Amino acid sequence: MAKDSARLKxxxxxxxxxxxxxxxxxxxxxxxxxxxxxxPMGPTPFxxxxxxxxxxxxxxxxxxPFYSPFCDMCCLCxxxxxxxTAGKRGACGINIGTQQxxxxxxxxxxxxTAHLAHARHLTEHxxxxxxxxxxxxxxxxxxxxxxxxxxxxxxxxxTIGDLEDxxxxxxxxxxxxxxxxxxGQEGSxxxxxxxxxxxxxxxxxxxxIADIAQISTYGFPKGSPDAPLVEYGMGTVDSTKPVILxxxxxxxxxxxxxxxxxxxxxDEKVEVCAICCTAHDITRYYTKAxxxxxxxxxxxxxxxxxxxxxxxxxxxxxxxxxxxxxxxKAPVIATNAKICYGFPERTADPIDxxxxxxxxxxxxxxxxLDPYKAAEVAVKVAVKLAPKRDKFKALPDANKIVDxxxxxxxxxxxxxxxxNDLHTDDAxxxxxxxxxxxxxxxxxYCIGCGKCEEACNKDIPVLNLITVAxxxxxxxxxFKMRSGRGPVLDTEIRNVGSPIVLGEIPGIVLFAGCSNYPxxxxxxxxxxxxxxxxxxxxxxxxxxxxxxxxxxxxxxxxLYEEYSGDFDRGCLSNxxxxxxxxxxxxxxxxxxxxxxxxxxxxxxxxxxxYILNRVGAVGIVWGTYSQKAxxxxxxxxxxxxxxxxxxxxxxxxxxxxxxxxxxxxWYVHDARTGDRVYVGPVPEHLVYSAxxxxxxxxxxxxxxxxxxxxFKGRSVKLSHYIDLTRKLLGKDYPDDIHxxxxxxxxxxxxxKEDLMKILKSKGWKPTSIPDPTLLKRxxxx
Amino acid sequence: xxxxxxxTANIMGPKVASNLKGEVAGKLIQKAKRPLLVxxxxxxxxxxxxxxxxxYAIDLGKAxxxxxxxxxxxxxxxxxxxxxxxxxxVMNITDRLRDPDWKGIDGKGAHDLVVFLGVPYYLESxxxxxxxxxxPNLTTIALDAEFQPQAKWSFPNLKDKEFEAELVGMMSALKxxx
Numbered sequence: 001m002a003k004d005s006a007r008l009k010x011x012x013x014x015x016x017x018x019x020x021x022x023x024x025x026x027x028x029x030x031x032x033x034x035x036x037x038x039x040p041m042g043p044t045p046f047x048x049x050x051x052x053x054x055x056x057x058x059x060x061x062x063x064x065p066f067y068s069p070f071c072d073m074c075c076l077c078x079x080x081x082x083x084x085t086a087g088k089r090g091a092c093g094i095n096i097g098t099q100q101x102x103x104x105x106x107x108x109x110x111x112x113t114a115h116l117a118h119a120r121h122l123t124e125h126x127x128x129x130x131x132x133x134x135x136x137x138x139x140x141x142x143x144x145x146x147x148x149x150x151x152x153x154x155x156x157x158x159t160i161g162d163l164e165d166x167x168x169x170x171x172x173x174x175x176x177x178x179x180x181x182x183x184g185q186e187g188s189x190x191x192x193x194x195x196x197x198x199x200x201x202x203x204x205x206x207x208x209i210a211d212i213a214q215i216s217t218y219g220f221p222k223g224s225p226d227a228p229l230v231e232y233g234m235g236t237v238d239s240t241k242p243v244i245l246x247x248x249x250x251x252x253x254x255x256x257x258x259x260x261x262x263x264x265x266x267d268e269k270v271e272v273c274a275i276c277c278t279a280h281d282i283t284r285y286y287t288k289a290x291x292x293x294x295x296x297x298x299x300x301x302x303x304x305x306x307x308x309x310x311x312x313x314x315x316x317x318x319x320x321x322x323x324x325x326x327x328x329k330a331p332v333i334a335t336n337a338k339i340c341y342g343f344p345e346r347t348a349d350p351i352d353x354x355x356x357x358x359x360x361x362x363x364x365x366x367x368x369l370d371p372y373k374a375a376e377v378a379v380k381v382a383v384k385l386a387p388k389r390d391k392f393k394a395l396p397d398a399n400k401i402v403d404x405x406x407x408x409x410x411x412x413x414x415x416x417x418x419x420n421d422l423h424t425d426d427a428x429x430x431x432x433x434x435x436x437x438x439x440x441x442x443x444x445y446c447i448g449c450g451k452c453e454e455a456c457n458k459d460i461p462v463l464n465l466i467t468v469a470x471x472x473x474x475x476x477x478x479f480k481m482r483s484g485r486g487p488v489l490d491t492e493i494r495n496v497g498s499p500i501v502l503g504e505i506p507g508i509v510l511f512a513g514c515s516n517y518p519x520x521x522x523x524x525x526x527x528x529x530x531x532x533x534x535x536x537x538x539x540x541x542x543x544x545x546x547x548x549x550x551x552x553x554x555x556x557x558x559l560y561e562e563y564s565g566d567f568d569r570g571c572l573s574n575x576x577x578x579x580x581x582x583x584x585x586x587x588x589x590x591x592x593x594x595x596x597x598x599x600x601x602x603x604x605x606x607x608x609x610y611i612l613n614r615v616g617a618v619g620i621v622w623g624t625y626s627q628k629a630x631x632x633x634x635x636x637x638x639x640x641x642x643x644x645x646x647x648x649x650x651x652x653x654x655x656x657x658x659x660x661x662x663x664x665x666w667y668v669h670d671a672r673t674g675d676r677v678y679v680g681p682v683p684e685h686l687v688y689s690a691x692x693x694x695x696x697x698x699x700x701x702x703x704x705x706x707x708x709x710x711f712k713g714r715s716v717k718l719s720h721y722i723d724l725t726r727k728l729l730g731k732d733y734p735d736d737i738h739x740x741x742x743x744x745x746x747x748x749x750x751x752k753e754d755l756m757k758i759l760k761s762k763g764w765k766p767t768s769i770p771d772p773t774l775l776k777r778x779x780x781x
Numbered sequence: 782x783x784x785x786x787x788x789t790a791n792i793m794g795p796k797v798a799s800n801l802k803g804e805v806a807g808k809l810i811q812k813a814k815r816p817l818l819v820x821x822x823x824x825x826x827x828x829x830x831x832x833x834x835x836x837y838a839i840d841l842g843k844a845x846x847x848x849x850x851x852x853x854x855x856x857x858x859x860x861x862x863x864x865x866x867x868x869x870x871v872m873n874i875t876d877r878l879r880d881p882d883w884k885g886i887d888g889k890g891a892h893d894l895v896v897f898l899g900v901p902y903y904l905e906s907x908x909x910x911x912x913x914x915x916x917p918n919l920t921t922i923a924l925d926a927e928f929q930p931q932a933k934w935s936f937p938n939l940k941d942k943e944f945e946a947e948l949v950g951m952m953s954a955l956k957x958x959x
Binding site: 066067068069070071072073083084085086087096413416417419421455518647648650651655657659661688689690691692694695698699728729730731735 | 787788789790793794795796821822851852853855856859860867868870871872873875876877879880900901902903904907908910911913914915917
């Protein structure tokens with residue numbers, strides 16, 4: 001709410017139409033007494049860019065920005081390009097660190113506004129469809145319906161219409177933030193980082209808004225631990241039927257496709273499948289839809305020719321879909337103004353006219369911004385076209401691979417263009433000699449970007465060769481994934497709040513994000529399996545949630561079939577699409593609010609301080625690639641949750657690293673006594689890139705250590721840290737174990753004798769377990 | 782021998798690594814007062830003339846260069862009977878190397894030369910970028926067969942036999958004085 005907004009309060013008003021008691025009016029909005037007084041308002045409702053700056057600076061003092069410039073120059077204004085190497089300043093005075101912070105802010109704002117614009121578009125659509133009075137309805141086990149909204153804005157949205165003001169607040173903030181990236185604005189890298197932390201926080205808000213709106217109106221699972229299992233994998237798509245493929249993140253048009261099919265009794269006759277988060281959200285609505293896969297499957301699946309119609313919405317959609325679709329004679333229907341592809345706009349035209357133009361090939365792509373119309377067009381086109389297309393594909397026949405490979409000169413340009421440096425050159429050379437096995441082996445590791453083909457001087461379709469060679473594997477891709485359950489239930493928080501905060505559940509691990517995996521699709525599932533075995537709460541979202549399905553137990557089950565979908569020790573939940581990431585932050589907030597009874601309303605700094613010091617949670621974004629991942633991760637960081645990125649995350653240019661060897665950085669105030677207490681490097685980093693899966697496993701456990709762990713909880717966590725160190729590094733004990741033992745009781749009993757010797761050799765002295773806070777104002781003495 | 786970046790789009794700016802010969806690498810390492818070798822996970826995947834890169838790393842270790850193992854490489858060294866001087870994530874060691882007050886792996890003083898070997902190409906490039914900007918006085922060497930423009934010195938893009946020859950040349954130069 002703007003600082004200069006007016007509020008009128010009166011205990012009693014006598015008027016010609018009666019006596020009004022407890023009147024409370026804010027300009028632009030009437031509030032009831034109940035709404036105004038559900039909890040005392042905290043210090044920072046609707047924070048502006050500068051409001052939480054001091055909290056940001058506290059974080060940044062401990063977790064200093066670490067820059068790895070991805071480019072030595074700034075190319076943003078016409079006084080450039082400016083060389084900023086090793087201390088040089090550009091024409092505007094900027095240096096390399098500030099420039100990196102500025103670039104990461106821009107990336108973060110791209111991510112934040114992607115979700116925010118999605119929230120805006122979807123909310124406006126839902127208001128038109130269901131009315132602004134449609135309630136926020138998340139079921140009987142969720143009372144704290146919007147923890148991010150309550151924490152950040154200090155309000156409780158009751159209806160879909162209430163969400164519009166919140167979106168407007170977010171839009172105001174991002175405007176300020178983006179303005180600060182113009183030439184000649186912020187001169188401090190730390191304050192650019194503060195702005196990015198703000199953008200991250202706004203992103204969590206935008207995501208929560210989008211997801212609670214769609215859960216409430218579309219009837220998605222409302223935090224159900226037993227959300228249904230759905231099918232994932234290219235092998236699950238029934239290509240004998242007309243196939244509609246939806247690609248993107250915004251489910252508005254996809255839902256209408258399902259409704260149209262149902263309404264016309266065509267749902268058994270037409271196959272609906274989807275790629276990326278649209279797949280998550282369609283299957284939360286319609287469990288018969290098929291999840292083709294994450295964004296890495298776009299090119300492959302489109303080229304397979306299975307899809308008779310391709311509907312695009314927004315985010316992470318390949319910009320060359322029209323070209324690829326035309327090669328397989330599949331028309332494209334763009335349904336969102338963010339991706340128009342230069343198509344003619346047909347929104348106002350009669351449906352049958354559009355259908356006729358597309359089916360006859362007069363137009364290969366159309367822009368239809370009305371989701372109902374787009375849906376009907378898609379279904380009608382698919383039904384008419386499917387028999388004619390005969391699944392025309394752009395992939396070569398398997399027996400042609402060797403002939404195509406014969407053109408290869410061994411220049412290795414394909415390998416050098418590959419983000420993962422895959423040995424595509426060796427594989428194509430082997431295929432030249434008749435051996436296609438190496439091509440097939442690459443499938444598991446290939447992220448499907450197609451850069452190999454762009455780099456080839458002989459126009460060899462390397463990605464196609466890999467896909468065709470791996471045809472058998474692809475057809476066998478049939479996995480089970482739990483559909484997105486949405487938020488964590490308040491009742492679940494009551495069960496797990498205490499063991500999380502006291503450290504008895506060793507931690508919460510969220511596998512989030514994209515599919516730019518460094519070493520293949522299987523690693524996220526392998527990591528999830530390891531954490532589940534160890535009794536962590538494991539949750540997942542987005543592309544990672546899909547690929548966790550690929551892991552099969554010895555009995556051939558997916559982890560979703562093997563483990564319960566509760567938010568609890570040793571359980572695996574899929575919260576849903578990208579926007580559902582807000583619920584995991586929401587869970588951390590709810591722990592502070594429901595379990596620890598910290599005041600929630602407009603009280604961001606205190607709760608972030610609580611989470612940083614008490615809630616052992618970590619995000620692992622193993623295949624991170626997007627700008628959205630930057631904003632989501634930074635939003636988690638501001639809330640005190642650390643994140644481990646896959647190695648490609650190093651290209652984001654900036655990490656927040658702690659220094660375990662600088663003892664002076666690891667002191668807190670003891671809120672009980674006011675003493676300054678050394679707590680050790682917990683958590684050691686706020687965001688960093690791990691090099692290997694093994695490293696990520698060890699650090700995943702380590703980054704769940706918290707200052708407030710009880711001795712029992714610390715002992716549990718250290719036992720996992722030691723065990724993983726033994727298993728993966730072959731070392732008896734981690735070199736830094738002494739930093740994490742505060743008192744003797746922290747030591748797992750089975751290691752006591754050995755560890756006491758180690759501690760003695762390090763000159764260890766016991767400290768205490770404080771009531772930790774970074775905020776001096778929270779000290780009670 | 783090409784000195785275009787191995788990953789061809791990895792073009793950062795005007796300051797680019799100098800092309801390195803094996804002999805020169807050996808001499809640079811030998812002259813350095815406090816050389817350090819950072820070894821990553823590709824050291825066990827990459828084979829050069831029948832030997833894994835990690836074995837060349839051990840040769841350097843035996844020639845007196847301190848070794849930091851990154852990722853999970855501690856175990857790979859240990860399985861080969863070699864105890865590294867430290868192990869930590871590659872970001873951690875880079876963060877320390879860019880700190881002018883850091884007293885080195887053994888607390889005896891800052892390192893003046895660091896060699897990277899076997900860290901995944903793009904990750905190594907990012908770490909070298911950090912050091913280029915924030916530790917401009919630190920000599921950095923990229924010792925893999927792929928050209929790293931962000932280092933001060935880098936082998937060019939080498940084929941297997943060429944790479945072997947350069948590594949052998951480096952070890953000979955190192956042994957000459959000792």
